[in-house]
Amino acid sequence: EPEVTQTPSHQVTQMGQEVILRCVPISNHLYFYWYRQILGQKVEFLVSFYNNEISEKSEIFDDQFSVERPDGSNFTLKIRSTKLEDSAMYFCASSRMGEQYFGPGTRLTVT
Amino acid sequence: AQSVAQPEDQVNVAEGNPLTVKCTYSVSGNPYLFWYVQYPNRGLQFLLKYITGDNLVKGSYGFEAEFNKSQTSFHLKKPSALVSDSALYFCAVRDGGGYQKVTFGIGTKLQVIP
Numbered sequence: 456e457p458e459v460t461q462t463p464s465h466q467v468t469q470m471g472q473e474v475i476l477r478c479v480p481i482s483n484h485l486y487f488y489w490y491r492q493i494l495g496q497k498v499e500f501l502v503s504f505y506n507n508e509i510s511e512k513s514e515i516f517d518d519q520f521s522v523e524r525p526d527g528s529n530f531t532l533k534i535r536s537t538k539l540e541d542s543a544m545y546f547c548a549s550s551r552m553g554e555q556y557f558g559p560g561t562r563l564t565v566t
Numbered sequence: 567a568q569s570v571a572q573p574e575d576q577v578n579v580a581e582g583n584p585l586t587v588k589c590t591y592s593v594s595g596n597p598y599l600f601w602y603v604q605y606p607n608r609g610l611q612f613l614l615k616y617i618t619g620d621n622l623v624k625g626s627y628g629f630e631a632e633f634n635k636s637q638t639s640f641h642l643k644k645p646s647a648l649v650s651d652s653a654l655y656f657c658a659v660r661d662g663g664g665y666q667k668v669t670f671g672i673g674t675k676l677q678v679i680p
Binding site for chain 1: 608
């Protein structure tokens, strides 16, 4: 069964550094998303992406964040200058028109 | 705006007993409702969804959920709990179809006691 994959599973970075989180959505899906879950808190929407552009973003998704689909398979989330409060689990998801399928997540630790 | 409430932080149930995990929602349009499960150090696994039709929807691992429009609820149920069902359960809602974002509840920890 096809599934969403994410790399790396765990990323440790120093405050102020740039990180890129990578995702490979399910191949015939058209819509792509990033969510995050701070430890012990609920899953929060960051951004949705369709037809090579952002379709919706939350107030969390400020100028330090960007997304890209550099080729036909990858979908990336870049955090330009990480802050301590960016430490969280980041989930990628993809869908056609119905339910969203989530990847296993990348745990980002900012020190 | 859309929102989800899961009133119970934790639900404890004995193995073999029926379980219910509660969820209420708020949307301005037609609700698309979902349940996801998260095992420790794992991603979110889709369990089931309600879009339209029969108010009782069946999903993976023997779970089902009942949509109640008048009470704006979408409670998750299972007739007989297993220890392996112990996990974190998230209810989620989307306002209509398409590609819009999904809004999650805070999650309910289900503990099935042997």
